[in-house]
Amino acid sequence: MQQRLEQMEKRLEKLEVRTQKNSKNSSKPPSSDSPFNKPKRKKKKSNRSKGGQKGHPGHQQQLLEPKQVHPLLPERCTCGHTNFNGLPMTPFYTHQHIEMPEPQMDISHWILNQCDCPNCGKIVKAELPPSVQAGFGPRLTAFIAELSGTKGMSRNDVKNLCESVLGINISTGAIQKVIDRASEALAPAYEKIGQTARSSKCNYIDETSWFKNNNLNWLGHGQ
Numbered sequence: 001m002q003q004r005l006e007q008m009e010k011r012l013e014k015l016e017v018r019t020q021k022n023s024k025n026s027s028k029p030p031s032s033d034s035p036f037n038k039p040k041r042k043k044k045k046s047n048r049s050k051g052g053q054k055g056h057p058g059h060q061q062q063l064l065e066p067k068q069v070h071p072l073l074p075e076r077c078t079c080g081h082t083n084f085n086g087l088p089m090t091p092f093y094t095h096q097h098i099e100m101p102e103p104q105m106d107i108s109h110w111i112l113n114q115c116d117c118p119n120c121g122k123i124v125k126a127e128l129p130p131s132v133q134a135g136f137g138p139r140l141t142a143f144i145a146e147l148s149g150t151k152g153m154s155r156n157d158v159k160n161l162c163e164s165v166l167g168i169n170i171s172t173g174a175i176q177k178v179i180d181r182a183s184e185a186l187a188p189a190y191e192k193i194g195q196t197a198r199s200s201k202c203n204y205i206d207e208t209s210w211f212k213n214n215n216l217n218w219l220g221h222g223q
Contacts, residue, residue, distance in 0.1 A: 141181060
């Protein structure tokens with residue numbers, strides 16, 4: 001039993017050493033470190049009061065250009081007086097109320113007509129101008145592309161937003177076509193960015209200390 005106990009103690013010590021290994025005391029990469037074993041940083045206590053400090057510039061909401069102005073006059077004084085007609089008034093504060101207008105989509109119907117050619121008798125049909133053939137204008141196309149691209153919304157989320165906010169019933173297939181057209185329109189700009197990046201002597205800077213110390217020459221050659 002004593003020999004068995006000693007073997008178990010040695011095994012326990014090895015397991016403890018193995019579990020305490022991390023990127024700082026072994027060759028393990030930092031990505032293998034557990035986020036639950038990181039020591040909590042102690043916050044230094046500060047004697048400053050909470051909130052903005054004296055001398056700090058304030059960040060107030062900027063007043064926007066109003067479409068309507070509603071001047072308000074005093075109605076009653078604390079003493080009970082209520083007649084202020086004819087007295088000079090001085091504005092002392094401006095309260096701004098911001099509201100988003102109800103979206104009103106600009107919808108146009110293009111009625112295509114046809115007729116018989118008086119010369120040969122064939123049916124002649126009208127053709128749509130190229131600018132409206134897609135069915136969605138440039139601003140709506142850019143809005144959908146922004147939601148799907150920069151904001152990373154799914155096709156279904158874009159579909160639901162267009163239906164609930166804009167009142168437009170649009171399929172996920174139509175959304176994909178809009179995104180494809182936007183990608184084609186942006187392709188020249190992306191190609192220009194790629195050409196600039198490939199021809200640049202230095203494309204980025206890495207702030208990792210060991211990387212900077214050992215690879216400055218490599219960075220300087222645009223790798």
